[in-house]
Amino acid sequence: MNTLEETLAFLAPSETARAYLDRALREPLRSGIPFVDARDPEPALRAGEIVEIVGAPGSGKTEFVTEIAAHAVLPRARDGVRYDGSEARVIVIDCDGKFDQLRLLRALNRKIEEKLANVRENQRVTMRDEVYEESMSRFTLVRAHGMVDALKTLTALDAAWSGAIESAKRDGLFVDAETAETRETGEDAEGGGTNGAKSGEMAKFASQRLVICDNVAAFYWLDRASRKDHGAPFNIQRVFSAAARLFKRLASAHRAAVVVTKTTLSSNDGRRGGQYKDFLPVEWTNAVTQRVLLAPSNKRVGYGEYAGVATWDVPVRRHGGAYTVTEEGMRC
Incomplete structure (x- = not known):
């Protein structure tokens, strides 16, 4: 910092106090998994958090994020029925092709059917279809065929969400997540369909965002082999340092909750001497x-x-729980 302008730019706040409180006090997302949603002391899926789910192949990591995604897109309540969802915009980045959209649809349909069990049969089908369509309109799946594809997706999300905020600034509107999300999705407060009469009810919670990356280390060995001495522009340190920065920006600047899964290199879940040892660069850890x-x-x-059994490594004070993965989905 050689000039006064650079010093002032460094000291300038990155957000207003109101924007900070909007981010810090945002209601946590609901995952439908008891030991994730438990106030222990606070629910895990909150704006600004990056939650990593680690396990050996076949331990149910993808099933975890499928369950979380299906519950997060559900509405909080519709037509007198409580679904206990978060009405969140969910973006899933699938890095190894194992995210099964059909299982997501089944999980979502199962959750809706359970909530509509006491509704009259002649109303159930219509209500189920409306909630199903509304919930899936908030879900986006991106297939990544390399870590660079994942980085491009994260960069595009940052640019899109930043553009929505800048648009609100130009129009003289208070920049909060509700405004940004309304402009991003093109929702019309006077429109019909699922947004019509319910738009006022939805507005408060429609701004919640969840970014999921399934198997962030799927291309670990390819990235590790791309060393500088081979002339590759993206080695493993640069790739995961960039990923860490982008995920942190989505979590903090755009008030998103982030969930990533990662496959361990050994059958003991990466533990050495009772402590977890990450194999990714320190920037990611x-x-x-x-x-x-x-x-x-x-x-x-x-x-x-x-x-299986889920144990919290960070923070250690949180309590885990047991789970079972079946053909019908995950049970806790």
Whole structure:
């Protein structure tokens, strides 16, 4: 900082006090998983948090984020029925092609059917279809065929959300997430369909965002092999340093909750001497604010099912829980 202008720019606040409070006090997202939603002391899925789900292959990581995504897109309540969702915009970046959209649809349909169990049969089908369509309109799936594709997606999200905020500034509107989300999705307060009479009810919570990256280390070995001495522009340090910065920006500047899954390199969930040892660069490790470790349990289950135990590595004061992955989805 050689000039006064550079010093002032460095000291300038990055957001107003009102924007900070809007971010800090935002209601947590609901995942439908008890030990994630528990106030222990606070629910895990909050704006600004980067939650990492770690486990060996087949431990149910993708099933976890499928369950979280299906619950997050649900409305809070519609037509007198409480669905206990978050009405969140959910973006899933699938890095290894294992995110099954059909399982997401089944999980979402199962949750809706459970909430409509006491509704009259002649109303149930119409209500189910309306909630189903509304919920899926908030879901986006992106397939990444390399870590650079994932970085491009994160950069595009940052640019899109920043553009919505700048648009609100130019129009003289208070820049909050509600305004930005309304402009981003093109929702019309006077429109019909699911946004019509319910737009006032939805406005308060429509701004919540959830970014999921399934298997962030899927291309680890390819990135590791791309060393500078081979002339590759993106080595593993640069790739994951950039990913850490972008995820942190989406979490802090755009008030999104971030969930990433990661496959460990060994069967003991990456533990060495009782402590978790990350194999990714330190920039990535420092960006993660919460970490869940998945391991198999001794519970007897049926054929084709998997029983596991989730333990919080960071923060250690949170309590985990048991879960079972079945053909119908995940049970906790």
